Amino acid sequence: MVSNNSSHTTHRHRDDVGAKLGMWLFLFTELLLFGGMFLAYAVYRMKYPQQFHLSAMEMNTTIGTINTIILLTSSLTMVLSIAAIQKKNKFLSIIFLVSTLILGVLFLINKYFEWGHEISKGIYPGSEVLLSKDNGEILYFGLYYAMTGLHGLHVIIGMIVLLFMLVFIINDNIKWDDYVKLENSGLYWHLVDIIWIFLFPLFYLIQ
Amino acid sequence: MANGTAVLADKSFYEEGTTKAKSGIAAWIFSTDHKRIGLLYLFAIVTFFIVGVIIAELIRLELIAPGETIVDAETYNRLFTLHGVIMIFLFIIPGIPAIFGNFFLPIQIGAKDVAFPRLNLLSWWLYMTGAALALTSLFLPGGPADTGWTFYIPYSVRTGTNVTIALFAAFILGFSSILTGLNFVTTVHRLRAPGMTWFKMPLNIWALYATAWIQVIATPIIGITLLLIIVERTFGVGIFDPTLGGDPVLYQHLFWIYSHPAVYVMILPAMGVVSEIIATFSRRTVFGYKMVAFSSLTIAFVGYLVWAHHMFTSGLSETAAVLFSLLTFVVAIPSAIKVFNWIATMYKGSIDPRTPFKWVMVFIFLFSIGGLTGLVLGSLATDVHLHDTYFVVAHFHFVMFGGAGTIFIAAMHYWFPKMFGRMYNEKIADLGVYMFLVSFLTLYFPMFLLGYNGQPRRYFDYLPQFQTLHVISTIGAWMMLITLTLIIWNLINALRKGEKAPANPWGGVTLEWQTSSPPPLENFEEIPEITGEAYDFSKLKGTEYGLK
Ligand code: HEM
Ligand SMILES: [Cu+2]
Numbered sequence: 192m193v194s195n196n197s198s199h200t201t202h203r204h205r206d207d208v209g210a211k212l213g214m215w216l217f218l219f220t221e222l223l224l225f226g227g228m229f230l231a232y233a234v235y236r237m238k239y240p241q242q243f244h245l246s247a248m249e250m251n252t253t254i255g256t257i258n259t260i261i262l263l264t265s266s267l268t269m270v271l272s273i274a275a276i277q278k279k280n281k282f283l284s285i286i287f288l289v290s291t292l293i294l295g296v297l298f299l300i301n302k303y304f305e306w307g308h309e310i311s312k313g314i315y316p317g318s319e320v321l322l323s324k325d326n327g328e329i330l331y332f333g334l335y336y337a338m339t340g341l342h343g344l345h346v347i348i349g350m351i352v353l354l355f356m357l358v359f360i361i362n363d364n365i366k367w368d369d370y371v372k373l374e375n376s377g378l379y380w381h382l383v384d385i386i387w388i389f390l391f392p393l394f395y396l397i398q
Numbered sequence: 399m400a401n402g403t404a405v406l407a408d409k410s411f412y413e414e415g416t417t418k419a420k421s422g423i424a425a426w427i428f429s430t431d432h433k434r435i436g437l438l439y440l441f442a443i444v445t446f447f448i449v450g451v452i453i454a455e456l457i458r459l460e461l462i463a464p465g466e467t468i469v470d471a472e473t474y475n476r477l478f479t480l481h482g483v484i485m486i487f488l489f490i491i492p493g494i495p496a497i498f499g500n501f502f503l504p505i506q507i508g509a510k511d512v513a514f515p516r517l518n519l520l521s522w523w524l525y526m527t528g529a530a531l532a533l534t535s536l537f538l539p540g541g542p543a544d545t546g547w548t549f550y551i552p553y554s555v556r557t558g559t560n561v562t563i564a565l566f567a568a569f570i571l572g573f574s575s576i577l578t579g580l581n582f583v584t585t586v587h588r589l590r591a592p593g594m595t596w597f598k599m600p601l602n603i604w605a606l607y608a609t610a611w612i613q614v615i616a617t618p619i620i621g622i623t624l625l626l627i628i629v630e631r632t633f634g635v636g637i638f639d640p641t642l643g644g645d646p647v648l649y650q651h652l653f654w655i656y657s658h659p660a661v662y663v664m665i666l667p668a669m670g671v672v673s674e675i676i677a678t679f680s681r682r683t684v685f686g687y688k689m690v691a692f693s694s695l696t697i698a699f700v701g702y703l704v705w706a707h708h709m710f711t712s713g714l715s716e717t718a719a720v721l722f723s724l725l726t727f728v729v730a731i732p733s734a735i736k737v738f739n740w741i742a743t744m745y746k747g748s749i750d751p752r753t754p755f756k757w758v759m760v761f762i763f764l765f766s767i768g769g770l771t772g773l774v775l776g777s778l779a780t781d782v783h784l785h786d787t788y789f790v791v792a793h794f795h796f797v798m799f800g801g802a803g804t805i806f807i808a809a810m811h812y813w814f815p816k817m818f819g820r821m822y823n824e825k826i827a828d829l830g831v832y833m834f835l836v837s838f839l840t841l842y843f844p845m846f847l848l849g850y851n852g853q854p855r856r857y858f859d860y861l862p863q864f865q866t867l868h869v870i871s872t873i874g875a876w877m878m879l880i881t882l883t884l885i886i887w888n889l890i891n892a893l894r895k896g897e898k899a900p901a902n903p904w905g906g907v908t909l910e911w912q913t914s915s916p917p918p919l920e921n922f923e924e925i926p927e928i929t930g931e932a933y934d935f936s937k938l939k940g941t942e943y944g945l946k
Contacts, residue, residue, distance in 0.1 A: 209513050209588035216580045220618040227622035227652055231637065234648055317634030326636075326643025333636040333644075337629050 207371040214375040218382050221345075225386050228338050232393060235330045242327025246335075247397065249314070254305045255395035258298055259387065265294035266384045269377045279367040281360060288357050291380065295350045302343055306336075335394055342390060345383045352376050410819065410916040416515075430515035431919065435522050436501030437817070442526060443489055443497060444886075450484040451882060453477055458841075458875035461868050464860050474858035475544035476559070480536075482547030483564060487571045488529055490802050491660060494667035495613075496525070496578060498809045499606045501817060503582060505910045506600050508591025508928065510920040513584040517577055524574035531567035535560035546856060548653060551638040551646040555630050562631050565624045572617045572624075575663075579613025582606055591909075593928035600908045600932045601677075601690055605670025608694040612659045612666070612701070620656035623649065647712055654705035662701045664798055665765075666694055668805035669736055672758050675812055676740050678906040679755040680747030683933035686739040693732035700729045707776050711785045719778055726776035733769060737762065752904065753827040757808030760835050764800030768793060771846065786856075789849025795842050804834070807885060814889065815899030819916045822892035830885040837881045841874030907937055 236243050272287035313320030314332055321329055356376050359365040365373050411433050415425040426434055457477050460467050469477065500518065504511055512518050536542045543564040545554045554561050586607045590599070626637050627649075636642030638649045677684050684690055706714055706722040714722070740762070749755070771793045775781050784790065815821055844867040849855075853864050860868065902911040913922050930937070 204510075206513070206588055209584050212587060213514060213517075213580055213584045216583060216614055217576075220576050220580070220614055223615065223618035224622045227619050228626070230652070231626070231648060234645065235643075238645070239643070316636070329636040329642045330644065333630075333642070336633075337626060337635055337637065340629075341625075 205369075210371045210375060211378075214378055218378060221382055222386075225338075225341070225389075228334065228341070229389070229393075232334050232338070235327070235334065239325075239327025239330065242325045243331050246328045246331035247394065249309075249312075250395045251305060251308065252395050254301055255391055258301050258305075259391050261294050261298045261301070262384045262387050265291045265298070266381055268294065269380050273370065273373055273377050276360065276365065276367055276370050276373060281363075285357065285360055288353060288360065292350055292353055292357070295346055295353070298346060299343065302339070306339075338390055339394070342383070342386055345386070349376075349380050349383050352379060409918055410914065411919045412916060414919040416919070428519070430511070430519050432500050432504050432511050432515065432518060433817075433917065433921075435518050436497050436499075438522050439492065439496040439500060439525070442529065443493060446484050446488040446529065448886075450481055450489055451879065453481040453484070455875055455879055457481060458872045460858055461860070462872045463868075464862055464865060466858070469858065471858050472544065475546075475856070476542045478856060479543050479546050479564075483532060483543070483568070485798075486547055486660075487568050488532070490664045490798055490806075491575065492525060492571075492578075493664070493802065493806050494671065494809060495582070495606060495609055495663070496521075498671065498813060499578075499582060499609075499667060502813065502910055503585060503603060503606055504589065505913065505917060505921050506603055506908055507586065507589060507594055508909050508922065508926045509585065509589035510922075510925075512581050513588055514581050518581055521574045521577040521581070524570055524577070528567045528570035528574060531563055531570065535563040535567065538563065548657075549624070549627065550653075551627070551644070551649040552640055554627055555639050562628055565628050569621055569624045569628075572621045575613050576617045576621075579610040579617070582610035583614060586610075591926055591928055597688065597691070598928055598930075598932055599691075601673035601684060601687065601694075602667075602670035602908075604691040605666045605673070605694050608698040609663055609666045609670075612663050612698050616656045616659040616663075616702070619652060620660075623652040623656070647709070650709050650712055651706065654708045655702075658705040658708065659698075659701050661797070662697055664802040666697060668761070668802045669694070669733075671805050671809045671812070672740065672761060673736075674906075674908065675754045675758050675808060676743050677933045678812075678904050678908075679750045679752060680744045681750070681905065681935045681938070682743055682747040683931065683935065684739065685742035685745075686735075687932070689735055690739050693735045696732040697729065700725065700732070704729055707781075710778055710781045723776055723778050727773065730769065730773060737766070750905070753824050753831065754808050754812035754904075756828060756831045757804055757811060760831060761801060761804045761808065763835075764796055764804060764838065768796030768801055771796065784849060786854055787849035788845040788853045788855055791855050792842050792845035792849060795845070800838060800842070807834075810889065812904070813910075814892070815903045816910055816915045816917070818893055818896075819899050820892050820896030821899045821903065822888055822896055826884065826888045830881060830888065833877070833881040833884065837874055837877035839874075841871055841878050844868070844871045844874075905938055907933060907935055 268287045268290040272284045272291065275281075275284035275287055309315065309332075315321065316333065316336060321332055353376055356365065356373050359372060411431055415421075415429055415434070416431045417425050417428045419425040419428070426438060429435065429438075456468065457474070460469050460474055460477075500512070538560055540558055540560040543549075543559045543561045544557060545559075545561055549561065549565065554565075586599075586603060629635050630637050630639060636644055638644040638646055640646055673684055673690060704722060704725045706718060707726045710719055710723075751759075771789070775784060775790065775793060811822070811827060848864055848867050848871075851864070853860055899915045901914050903915075904911070909922075909926055909928075910917070912926065
């Protein structure tokens with residue numbers, strides 16, 4: 192048993208630089224994943240500029256703006272949580288991480304109302320109202336639901352990851368001298384934020 | 399360093415596991431040891447390959463006579479789709495990197511494991527999940543997909559077959575591929591043994607490294623594209639469907655932006671293995687080492703810019719078509735650099751034509767035909783004539799099966815003694831090589847003629863004048879079945895009854911030959927220190943390998 196364990200531990204060496212390299216590569220693949228959708232957006236916008244303009248007028252810019260502020264703030268609290276753990280302040284780190292999570296929840300609640308509003312107007316995939324519109328508008332809303340939907344899914348995944356990090360901080364698996372997991376989760380959270388920064392103008396501001 | 403000086407371990411990784419369970423299936427399917435994971439992949443991938451071959455035999459049987467022979471048109475569509483999906487996503491894309499990359503990448507750079515062993519295990523589980531999903535699509539109501547492996551819009555949003563499940567399966571398989579790629583890139587950057595600088599790495603590592611980058615960069619595009627069809631099918635969201643304003647040609651672009659680079663995910667690792675085998679059996683350092691290494695990276699890069707050569711008949715603008723045709727010709731240059739350097743390596747080498755070397759010869763022959771007919775298809779004027787005919791079917795089988803598939807078998811024979819610690823019967827193995835060449839040409843060469851004369855692909859029926867060539871091809875398929883059975887039987891037999899393999903049966907000089915066969919759990923008794931270049935055969939002087 193003992194010898195088994197020792198071979199186990201020599202096996203799992205620690206390499207923070209490697210862990211971060213892996214994470215950056217992963218973020219890169221995420222960017223490309225969304226990149227495919229941005230490409231589709233660009234192509235269809237060129238094809239149907241008029242209808243994209245019309246549809247964008249229907250968006251609720253206020254909710255979009257609030258959500259942008261929420262996500263930007265959550266990125267800040269994320270950074271602060273990492274800074275706190277570096278300064279050996281476990282308590283503060285937990286507080287900031289929980290704030291990040293709460294902001295994530297707020298974002299999703301907002302999103303829920305926003306989607307609910309569109310749906311109550313009868314605009315959802317396959318609905319009669321939508322199908323009676325022009326092709327360009329159908330595409331606009333198709334992309335709107337697909338892109339913000341996939342983004343929302345990423346917010347949820349990010350929050351699940353952060354929940355795990357919270358547990359790790361609490362039971363000292365993440366400490367002031369070993370916090371690459373938290374840093375990597377932070378990077379992921381920033382990515383989710385950055386993608387929103389692009390979605391926001393494309394769907395809400397460019398009219 | 400020949401096996402005389404190597405310190406050999408007394409316990410192999412088969413006796414020592416990374417899990418608590420020392421034996422039984424749990425010691426395998428939960429193991430984070432890269433060697434065990436490589437063998438898990440081997441088992442799964444070979445199984446799917448056999449399934450793919452059996453389906454292909456049914457396809458060929460249907461084509462033995464015009465009209466309905468054993469299946470109707472509908473079933474035929476499902477059969478070639480299934481054959482294509484299995485061969486592409488379950489066999490040839492993961493093939494060499496997942497099995498031999500996993501097993502040998504860490505060993506060849508002198509590492510104990512990959513950078514993220516647990517992620518590696520997750521990749522295998524994802525692979526198995528994707529495969530299981532693909533198989534469930536067979537049995538659920540609706541039946542297997544009938545779109546062809548390319549899932550072209552708009553048919554793929556209309557058909558009632560289980561396309562959604564097949565797409566989701568391909569998505570998960572893509573995810574598995576991305577994680578493997580990410581793992582390998584990080585491993586090469588972070589875990590090279592002391593002294594193993596970039597230009598001391600074996601060329602196999604360069605090839606795997608370039609491949610891993612393609613996996614990381616290209617796969618997400620297909621991931622999102624397939625996901626979008628799923629969303630379109632399930633929720634009726636308008637994205638590609640032309641009745642909702644979508645653009646099917648946009649789908650084709652997105653699909654091929656991945657799927658052309660995927661061709662290099664299949665062939666680059668094979669080229670890496672070829673460099674290893676040629677060096678070992680010529681007892682010479684690879685001629686133009688740096689050029690061969692860089693050509694891997696060049697292929698990975700230029701391979702990105704040629705995707706629309708699959709779409710010459712889809713309504714590209716003339717400028718775009720000419721440009722993509724030109725770039726397609728350019729991509730042939732780095733491949734040719736490799737072939738010429740391999741031949742220069744053999745020149746004046748002391749060649750020892752053992753089984754793996756013979757496979758490589760078959761590879762060079764078949765792959766050259768595949769590559770040159772690729773140029774025929776890359777030229778605009780001829781492609782308009784040959785597009786979607788059996789000429790294309792012949793071309794891609796020469797490249798994928800004659801190229802990557804052949805090297806898959808070559809790698810199996812090259813590293814078999816290292817992986818399993820046993821030798822196989824080389825006479826039977828050599829017989830397998832000859833039979834393979836003959837069956838392969840009988841099976842696929844008639845397809846060039848069929849296509850040239852106008853036989854379209856993906857049809858269960860044909861005009862009577864094509865029958866002779868189709869019958870020859872079907873006979874070739876039977877010969878291929880016998881050949882593959884012989885090859886696999888020979889290896890299985892070796893597992894049970896083969897002689898014990900020495901640490902260095904071929905006289906190779908890369909690191910895997912300096913540890914015992916099979917290697918110990920952490921690959922080396924001591925982490926090796928690298929001083930010379932990768933293929934320095936002067937180390938072998940005066941040993942039993944026949945060097946003066
Ligand atoms: C015994 C071996 C094999 C035989 C007899 C065989 C036969 C065939 C035939 C006759 C077709 C054309 C079907 C049609 O267009 O109507 C086909 C398609 C195809 N084969 Fe094979 N094949 C074999 C092995 C392989 C291997 C090893 C690979 C890949 C590495 C492969 C990949 C494909 C692909 C991608 C298609 C296209 C499917 C589609 O049109 O969607 N095949 N095969
Ligand atoms: Cu291509």
